[in-house]
Amino acid sequence: MKALIEYIARSLVSHPDDVVVECDDSSEKLLFTLQVNPEDKGRIIGRKGVVAQSIRSLLRVAAVKEGVHAVLEIQ
Template identity: 35%
Template sequence: MKDLVLFIAKALVDNPDQVEVREVTGEKATVLELKVAEGDRGKIIGKEGRIIKAIRVIINSASAKLDKRATVEVVE
């Protein structure tokens, strides 16, 4: 999951070197914390949050196939 988020995020931003993904595993779900450069945050979120919603749908579908739960959060 972490590699998938990293791949998608690096393809969307201007500064792919500053993309970081941290995986926090809990009892029931995994949270993938996505950190990008200040200027690229808008590109990851998109208009009305459409891009981050699409990333979450992809991760949700991929994790469901593995019988797990995962979500993506953008951190500052």
């Protein structure tokens, strides 16, 4: 799932080398933290959060296939 988030984020941003995805699995759910260049934050979030919501939906589908609960936080 981490690779999925990285792939999507790097496809959308102008600075793909600045994309960092971290995973915290210390609780019962997976918490993914996505960090991008400040100039690219608007591209990742999208107008009215549409792009961010789409990324979260794809992550949710991948998590259901693996039988876990996943959350994406964008910083």
